[in-house]
Amino acid sequence: MYDYFLGGNTNYEVDRSAGDEVIRHFPAVRTVARVNRAFVHRSARFLAGTLGARQFLDxxxxxxxxxxxxxxxxxxxxxxxVTYADNDPLVLVYADNLLRGTAEGATAYVEADVRDPDRLLEIVRSQGCVDLDRPVALSLNAVLHFVPGDEAYAIVRTLVSALAAGSYLTLSHCTPDFDPAGWAAITDIYTKAGTPLEVRSRDDVLAFFDGLELVDPGLVVAHRWRPEPASGPSLISDKDASLYAAVGFKP
Known part of the structure; x- marks a missing residue:
């Protein structure tokens, strides 16, 4: 559905049908997807170019x-x-597109589930593309709203605790703060499609960064996080974005 919202062609009829139902209740969902994608790009560029990050776990x-x-x-x-991790077998099919990087760097893909963070870390360590004993920029973008309840917080604690000092957490998360009724309908559609969804308030998203130092400008609606010209939707309302984002530093 995310690929469909982005205008991609790697999706199926069931995705498009459910996606069209989401669009009917919340027409700006395509904007949410584009805002998230733009934040992923800006945060990665800022981490590598300004903050000096050289290892990424997405x-x-x-x-x-x-x-x-x-x-x-x-x-x-x-x-x-850069190491990518996902539990969707379809991602593995397209993983070759994730492995074409520079000669100076390295890219890798591992099949692992965020809901089993200990196993995920074990697989990443054994794969060896990134060294968890050195600082890593961990990306959890648009993923934790698919983990209902307190389990999501336990996952973040486990992953962040395994990172070396000097690491970063990049996170984006959908929110109902600006349109509770619209997001209640979206949550129902996703859940009925077999994908439980829990969108969270600003305070609830902020709690994922407990123990970390937020990089300026802190936790904001994603299109307001270090905006750049032509880097995604910008002249939009917070309601149309409906996505919080931040980068946290592990001292």
Missing amino acids: VGTGIPTAPNLHEVAQEAAPECR
Whole structure:
């Protein structure tokens, strides 16, 4: 459905049908997808180009949609090493598109589920593309709203605790704050389609960053996070974005 909202062609009739139902209740959902995608690019570029991150772990990768995170990071710093992780077998089919990086850097894909963070970390360590004993920029973009309840917070604690000091957490998360009725309908559609969804308030999203130092401008609606010219939707309302985003630093 995310690929469909982005205008991609790697989706199926069932995705398009459910996606059209979401659009009927919340026409701006395509904007939400584009806002998220633009934040992924801006945050990766900022981490690699300004903050000096050289290792990235992107969890919940989804179907590759160019430019991918490694392309953005390696454009800023060709030596960046990037590991993608996802539990969707379809992503594995398209993983070749994730493995074309610079000669100076490295890219890898592992099949792992964010809901089993200990196993995910074990697989990442054994694969060896990124070294968890050195700082890593962990990306959890548009994934935790698919983990209902307190389990999502436990996942983040497990993953962040495994990272070396000097690491970063990048996170985006859908919110009902600006249109509760619209997002209640969307949650129902996703759940009936077999994908439980829990969108969270600003305070609830902020709690994912407990123990971390927020990088300026902190937790904001995603299109307001370090906007750049031509880097995605910008002249839109917070309601149309409906997505919080932030980068946190692990001291």
